[in-house]
Amino acid sequence: MNLESTPQGVVAGSIPLFAGHPASDLLPIDGLGRVIRSAWREGSVARFLNYGDEQGNSQLIDFLVERLNCHEDLGINRENLMIIGGSTWGVDMVAQRLTVPGDAVLVDAPSYRDALHIFRDHQLELRAAPIDGEGIIPAGLERTLRDLASRGKKPRFYYVVPNFQNPSGITMTRERRLAVIELSREYGFAIVEDDVYSELRYEGASSASFFALAGGDQVIRLGTFSKTLAPGLRIGWLIASAERIAGFVESGLLRMGGGANPFSAAVVADFCRSGEWEAHVQWLRGQYRRRRDFALAALQTSMPAAVEWTRPAGGYFIWLRLPAAVHVDDLEASAQRQGLYFASGKGFYADPADGAHHLRLSFSFVPMPDMQAGIEILGDLIARMAG
Numbered sequence: 001m002n003l004e005s006t007p008q009g010v011v012a013g014s015i016p017l018f019a020g021h022p023a024s025d026l027l028p029i030d031g032l033g034r035v036i037r038s039a040w041r042e043g044s045v046a047r048f049l050n051y052g053d054e055q056g057n058s059q060l061i062d063f064l065v066e067r068l069n070c071h072e073d074l075g076i077n078r079e080n081l082m083i084i085g086g087s088t089w090g091v092d093m094v095a096q097r098l099t100v101p102g103d104a105v106l107v108d109a110p111s112y113r114d115a116l117h118i119f120r121d122h123q124l125e126l127r128a129a130p131i132d133g134e135g136i137i138p139a140g141l142e143r144t145l146r147d148l149a150s151r152g153k154k155p156r157f158y159y160v161v162p163n164f165q166n167p168s169g170i171t172m173t174r175e176r177r178l179a180v181i182e183l184s185r186e187y188g189f190a191i192v193e194d195d196v197y198s199e200l201r202y203e204g205a206s207s208a209s210f211f212a213l214a215g216g217d218q219v220i221r222l223g224t225f226s227k228t229l230a231p232g233l234r235i236g237w238l239i240a241s242a243e244r245i246a247g248f249v250e251s252g253l254l255r256m257g258g259g260a261n262p263f264s265a266a267v268v269a270d271f272c273r274s275g276e277w278e279a280h281v282q283w284l285r286g287q288y289r290r291r292r293d294f295a296l297a298a299l300q301t302s303m304p305a306a307v308e309w310t311r312p313a314g315g316y317f318i319w320l321r322l323p324a325a326v327h328v329d330d331l332e333a334s335a336q337r338q339g340l341y342f343a344s345g346k347g348f349y350a351d352p353a354d355g356a357h358h359l360r361l362s363f364s365f366v367p368m369p370d371m372q373a374g375i376e377i378l379g380d381l382i383a384r385m386a387g
């Protein structure tokens with residue numbers, strides 16, 4: 001491997017257990033190549049090499065509306081969905097359109113590091129409430145809301161990754177979702193549901209989404225093809241009320257840029273409409289389930305007794321709690337000296353100090369022998385440091 005061929009942030013020759021990327025051998029390279037070559041032959045490509053509609057590729061919109069209605073009975077129509085350049089684009093757009101600097105937003109503790117980064121870019125006040133194995137704890141969220149209200153402040157929205165959360169792998173239960181919806185009605189904030197991983201469920205049944213449970217103006221839901229197709233395509237979608245979609249579509253970014261990534265969107269639309277995406281997702285579930293089971297077994301064998309970890313029912317991530325004597329900064333420095341990279345817990349908290357004894361491992365990217373070697377190194381280091 002040379003540096004040019006490694007994905008974002010991956011050091012050549014290392015064991016990148018931090019990387020929340022799909023493994024290169026899980027990308028449907030041949031299928032995507034076929035779709036692109038066929039568009040080229042048919043000449044339809046010229047249309048997609050030009051600027052596109054502000055709301056996005058209409059065939060992809062129709063495909064997604066039909067699929068979501070069929071799978072989840074959402075009852076949405078094309079006015080409720082727009083194509084975006086990946087979920088990250090949606091998080092940034094929502095922050096830009098719904099907030100002004102100094103506004104408060106609610107997040108989980110821990111929450112997705114790059115969303116926190118975006119909220120900091122927009123100079124928002126991050127207010128976090130803790131999660132447990134069922135998602136955010138409503139009493140903690142309510143305490144935060146009362147505290148904000150006592151300062152005359154109302155949060156603009158609650159940002160949540162409801163399924164197989166990044167970083168913890170935890171899925172919020174239906175009861176917790178309903179409790180959050182109650183609070184959002186009482187305190188008047190929106191819910192931004194970043195639903196990146198729901199297609200990658202390896203066991204159990206899914207809970208209805210926030211959008212399905214509350215819908216309307218209250219919820220903005222984001223989806224992406226990054227985890228089930230290829231992140232380099234930069235294609236996702238946003239579902240919301242027709243009024244909100246109309247407002248988002250009116251942005252200067254989309255007007256001037258001709259919609260989100262028209263060429264990629266056309267490729268994704270063809271891939272989906274041919275049935276290949278559905279088959280690929282089905283196959284991916286088996287592949288990732290194997291990797292998850294392998295990582296969990298390696299942890300069981302290699303970790304000292306004082307380490308705890310989550311057992312995700314889907315997604316990419318396992319979240320570790322370190323013994324009190326082991327600080328994640330020390331562990332990270334020692335691990336990197338041995339070529340092992342994990343995601344420090346500190347990045348996932350509004351107050352980084354809260355993550356001093358946590359770390360995130362990803363089982364999506366690294367081949368299994370490297371995963372095994374990396375987890376062994378980690379176990380040895382923790383055992384040594386914990387004394």
Ligand SMILES: Cc1ncc(COP(=O)(O)O)c(C=O)c1O
Nearest residue numbers: 020086087088112166196224226
């Ligand atoms: C919760 C969450 N949101 C968004 C993203 C990024 O998605 P996209 O590639 O669609 O921008 C990720 C990727 O790791 C994620 O875990």
